[in-house]
Amino acid sequence: MAHVSYLESTRAKAQLNRDQADQFYTGNLANFAPGLTHTFDADVFVATLRSLRPVGSAGAVPLFDRSQDQTVPAGRTVADSVGILVVEGNYLLLASQPWQQVASLLDATVALRPSLGTLEQRLMKRWRAHGLSPQMAYGKTHGNDLNNAKRVLNESADATLTLHQLH
Structure with missing residues (x-):
């Protein structure tokens, strides 16, 4: 192994x-x-x-x-x-x-391509789990993290394997 x-x-x-x-x-x-x-x-x-x-x-x-x-x-x-x-x-x-x-x-490379809605939910959950208030979590998610995610989704080269969200 x-x-x-x-x-x-x-x-x-x-x-x-x-x-x-x-x-x-x-x-x-x-x-x-x-x-x-x-x-x-x-x-x-x-x-x-x-x-x-x-x-x-x-x-x-x-x-x-x-x-x-x-x-x-x-x-x-x-x-x-x-x-x-x-x-x-x-x-x-x-x-x-x-x-x-x-x-x-x-x-080899693998890219995960979840929807922006799924990313938003996961980011909000992560920031809340770190003790941020709903307002602060929203601010971090929408002020920085989703912009980074959009850049990655739009400006990345193709991966060897890309996994798209099914729903």
């Missing part, structure tokens, strides 16, 4: 912390929208993925701790015994640089 490891792509690359994000925003950091493509060091992610591509490679990768709302540097180790590396993330198939380099580093 192959040893499988997991890499959260959009969370497992050096996501900017609040101090670094301040370089992009001269106004109130309350307007900072984490999770947007420019809040990730995609070049570092691509380099990390490239270094882990050969079977038998090992390395440490960051991981996103949602409970702390921050990236944990070297939060996970990929062992040299790993034969299959599963990479997860919203932006992996974006057709813009540097993201478009990712597909060439993967043997």
Whole structure:
């Protein structure tokens, strides 16, 4: 049986912390929208993925701790015994640089294509589960998350396999 490891792509690359994000925003950091493509060091992610591509490679990768709302540097180790590396993330198939380099580093890609209504329900549920009020959950869902989802749905290259919502 192959040893499988997991890499959260959009969370497992050096996501900017609040101090670094301040370089992009001269106004109130309350307007900072984490999770947007420019809040990730995609070049570092691509380099990390490239270094882990050969079977038998090992390395440490960051991981996103949602409970702390921050990236944990070297939060996970990929062992040299790993034969299959599963990479997860919203932006992996974006057709813009540097993201478009990712597909060439993967043997196969799978895209999930739920409806926007389903995405809205799941996002609202997630934010409520994190203790946000209905109003705050709505604001995060409609102010940032659904815009990201629309971008991913509209600007991503085709996957090897695409799973569409049936209803």
